[in-house]
Amino acid sequence: MLTSIRNCLKELLLEPSCAICKRRTQREKDQPDLCEACRRRFGLAEAALKGTSPLPWRAASWYVGDMRGLILSLRRDQNFNALRALCTVLQLDLPRQILLVPIPGWKSRNRANPLPELMCRCLERQSMQLLQRCRPTVGQHRLNRRQRVSNQCNSFGLRPSSTQEPMHPGATPPNEEVWLVDDIVTTGSQFSPADTEKPRKPLPTVSWASAELR
16 A cells, blocks of 8 residues: 555656656656657667677667767766666666676776676676786777777786675576676777687677777
């Protein structure tokens, strides 16, 4: 009875609104959502984008136009409702029993990109930070494909087993399938050295945005 009253009051007092622009939305969901205008603006489709080159990947959108600015903005303000809304299409597309491994940033901890770990939280699968950076690298946005591969070569290693604690221990136990997570996939150069730390077939990756390979 109390739950029903609480839900009624919630519907009366809180109108569903877009997690980014705050416009009222028609969809009535318990979790954050985006309006149709923002979906078109950021190129979000009803189903996740998929590809197989240079390794299997899935993404919510292409890394073009306003999506570029949105990702940079989210790295700064970490709007969790917007993060959850952007991850919805990926959350519905991914298998349930998988292990997500976020790609660690190349900057110091207090300046590193927070989005891969936040994405793991939004995707609601079990995740573990298995990787660590072995050496410093430079930013990749001004590098071509060959330079990016060279920049990332031997840049990852496995973290000591004592630090491999599940980030979401209450989630569904994973099977043998492991997915790497980052906010942007371009040439795949960052994922390839991370992938070599696991003696298995190429690991699939999941991201918000993918750019055409250069």
